[in-house]
Amino acid sequence: MARTAYHHGDLQQQAHAQAMAILREHGDSAISLRALAKQIGVSAPALYRHFTDRESLLAELAINGFEGLRQRLQEVDQRDPRQALIGIGLAYVSFAQDEPNLYRLMFGGRVLPLGVHPRLDEAGKSAFQILEDTIAAGRLCGYLKSLPLNLMTATAWSLVHGLSQLTIDGHLPSADAEPHLAEGVTSLLLDGAVAHTHSQNNEDTP
Amino acid sequence: MARTAYHHGDLQQQAHAQAMAILREHGDSAISLRALAKQIGVSAPALYRHFTDRESLLAELAINGFEGLRQRLQEVDQRDPRQALIGIGLAYVSFAQDEPNLYRLMFGGRVLPLGVHPRLDEAGKSAFQILEDTIAAGRLCGYLKSLPLNLMTATAWSLVHGLSQLTIDGHLPSADAEPHLAEGVTSLLLDGAVAHTHSQNNEDTP
DNA sequence: TGCCAATGTTAACACCGTTAACTTAAACAA
DNA sequence: TTGTTTAAGTTAACGGTGTTAACATTGGCA
Numbered sequence A, B: 001m002a003r004t005a006y007h008h009g010d011l012q013q014q015a016h017a018q019a020m021a022i023l024r025e026h027g028d029s030a031i032s033l034r035a036l037a038k039q040i041g042v043s044a045p046a047l048y049r050h051f052t053d054r055e056s057l058l059a060e061l062a063i064n065g066f067e068g069l070r071q072r073l074q075e076v077d078q079r080d081p082r083q084a085l086i087g088i089g090l091a092y093v094s095f096a097q098d099e100p101n102l103y104r105l106m107f108g109g110r111v112l113p114l115g116v117h118p119r120l121d122e123a124g125k126s127a128f129q130i131l132e133d134t135i136a137a138g139r140l141c142g143y144l145k146s147l148p149l150n151l152m153t154a155t156a157w158s159l160v161h162g163l164s165q166l167t168i169d170g171h172l173p174s175a176d177a178e179p180h181l182a183e184g185v186t187s188l189l190l191d192g193a194v195a196h197t198h199s200q201n202n203e204d205t206p
Numbered sequence C: 001t002g003c004c005a006a007t008g009t010t011a012a013c014a015c016c017g018t019t020a021a022c023t024t025a026a027a028c029a030a
Numbered sequence D: 001t002t003g004t005t006t007a008a009g010t011t012a013a014c015g016g017t018g019t020t021a022a023c024a025t026t027g028g029c030a
Helices: A011-026 A033-040 A044-049 A054-074 A081-098 A100-106 A118-140 A149-168 A181-193 B011-026 B033-040 B044-049 B054-074 B081-098 B100-106 B118-140 B149-168 B181-193
Strands: none
Touching: A011 A033, A011 A044, A011 A054, A011 A100, A033 A044, A054 A081, A054 A100, A054 A118, A081 A100, A081 A118, A081 A149, A081 A181, A100 A149, A118 A149, A149 A181, A149 B149, A149 B181, A181 B149, A181 B181, B011 B033, B011 B044, B011 B054, B011 B100, B033 B044, B054 B081, B054 B100, B054 B118, B081 B100, B081 B118, B081 B149, B081 B181, B100 B149, B118 B149, B149 B181
């Protein structure tokens, strides 16, 4: 359906883009369907032709976010096991710091509960899968201890997620203020997870 | 000021209690000042005599939450360094799992940003202080490596916070489904942070 | 060409937080 | 005891929200 005075012609995509811009700048709570429609120059109910409700629009934004996160994690160099693990952690945290409002939406919990939007759940799993694969590889090649995989992934994910959340909420210093915090944190965890007892890094750094 | 047909007499406290009940059951987004006032049997603007706005009411609830968390952490047995550290972690996570909606409010980030409600910030710091003190003690007595204190606290806090958040949002199995996950996670981190290389737990005994 | 389905419209409902202006009554001072 | 101040309620109203119902326009296809 082409553009007309009556028919917008590209509403779905433009609404998505505009909403994403608002989200990134002011957070999910600043997204109002009425205001969004007004900005685009269309009536508010028109949006309901393309999104079943406000929440499903947010879900699409979050899906976009998970795809972006997944891509960032996929770009990490996987040749060396240790560098791969640290790289994943740093990429994860830097994504959150680059897109705090998007990250908060993705892991909001109450705003987008699990189990309501299947595509969203799948996008989240898909990003998480890379972390799990990296750990599984490090374990298989003998670099990591042979502890249960779900224990190791839960630990790693908890660490990077917690660090991300606490940083973007201001409870921990940001990467600008403490450039090596994320690396130190991931290294510290790794020291407990490597199979050989000689910790390669990270001791008595000032 | 005593109770009357006109004057409620106990509005501040009852509003607080009622709001906390709604929060715990349905989350912060379910708290509506108008509905709250109606439940109590008072007009909505009456609430503004006791709370400057909705957000400051939420802030008070979050302050209560931090005090509860702080109390839970303070009850942990501090005699053995390792048991103290694991105990703190478990207490932290179990608090979040017992009060998911309250925990989400406390660490919402965007709903109650840092720096807006000084008493809230202080309550948060006060709870965090216990974690830091425990780590500092473990370091001083030689149980933990002598890495920078802020690095170790950031790591520990990130881990327990991430684990809490991911668990209550359903991304990781709850304590019911995986009773030993939290303990395994904290132990795994600890293995990288202890000064002596003989990890006391959790390894398949070399 | 005529119809159908997609995609817009306006009007309306039921909420929401918040403020202004006014009222009641409790507490305190003369 | 009386008068006044002030804390703590009231109603009415403003501007905002998501969402639905009913109707209008129009592109694409038989």
